[in-house]
Amino acid sequence: MTLTQARPGIDLVIPTYNRRAMLPAALDSVRAQTLPVSRIIVVDDGSTDGTVEWLRGLAARDDRLVLVENRHGGANRARNAGIAEARAQWVAFLDSDDAWEPEKLERQFALLADRPDLVALFCGFRLVGANVEMIHRPRDNPSLLDLRCANALGSTSGAVVRRDVLDKAGGFDPGLPSCQDWDLWFRLRRFGPMGVVRLPLVRFNCGPHERITTSMDKVLSGHRAIFANLLADVDRAGERARIAAQHKLVEADIKRRFGENTAAFGLVARSFLQAPSKRALAVAWRTARGIWRDRARREARAA
Structure with a gap:
């Protein structure tokens, strides 16, 4: 029996807030999967742009689509509401402004043939924006120490997690202002190994549209809270x-992004002075390039 014939039970959770323009592409990427999901649970977080009305019409025509309507409370409360609605053995996540490659789920679940003890599945992703395209390939089965040092697995759009382990770990912490995914990956890792397909199977869109967290202070506050934990x-x-x-490097990357x-720098x-590492040199190079670009822009404006 092939993996596709066996069809593991997978419920997908998509939180959305005012993403009427981008949600159709995300849903199209789900419908195109070579390994289909059992249900698509879309949790609307109090949208005001027509998203929820459009979803109601879609749910009436698509038996797999389950619409959960929430008051606005943030993406992670919405994700937890979706988890509570899930019935399948596995729960996948997708942000409403991202998209999957067609073979994303099939490639991830193929890992279970040789590693049935995996508690979560991840993959690489392609970051796409107006002036940037970057591929990130997480390392397979990062250790607890790896996850203490950085979010070594990436965002929620690449994750598929065993439902029973999600329940044991406690889901996403809505009390954190940011880094809730990193916090959850660390807690999940305590329950068993994690498998990674290093191919970029998620398109992570980083454009002018507003993401959930856009304030540097909010991102830094979440990072410092998880660092303490x-x-x-x-x-x-x-x-x-x-x-x-390593956490200084995370803060450096946050400041660089803003x-x-x-x-x-x-x-x-x-x-680097505290604990020299290759990662510090890589972040230093990216940061130096940013400083040079800033200087070039200032000189161009002054000319």
Whole structure:
């Protein structure tokens, strides 16, 4: 029996808020899967742009689509509402402005043939924006230490998780202002290994549309909260120093994404002095390029 014939039970959770223009492409990518999902649970988070009305009409014509209507409470409350609605053995996630490659689920579930103990499945992704296209390939089965140092697995759109393990881990923490996915991946890893297909099977759109988290202060606040949680039960001084150094690099990348390249470079330097690493050199190079671009723009405006 092939994997497609066996058809593991998969419920998909899509949180959405005012994404009427982008949601159709996300849903089309789900319908195009070579391994179909059992149900598509779309949780509307109080949209005001016609999204929920469009979804009601769609749900009336599509038996697989389940619409959950919530008051506006944020993406992770919406994801948890979708998890509560899920009945299948596995729960997949997709943000409403992202899209899957057609073979995404089939390639992920093929991992289970040799590794039936996997508790979660992830994949690579392609980050696409107006001026950028980048491929990220997570490492297979990162350790707890890897996940203490960084979100080594990426965003929710690549994740498929066993429902029983999601229940044990407690779902997404809506109390965190950001980094809720990273927090959940770390908690899930305590329950077993995680498999990664390193191919870019998710298209992660980073455009002018508003994402869930757009404030640097909010992102940094979430990162610092999770850093405190991840460091709380680490006793060895050397390990604490390594983790702290890696978190400085995470903060540097956050500041760099928001255009604060000089401040980011200072964090990179402090990280390297605390615990030298190849990752610090890579972040330093990206940050230096940002500083050079900023300088070139200033000189062009002054000319």
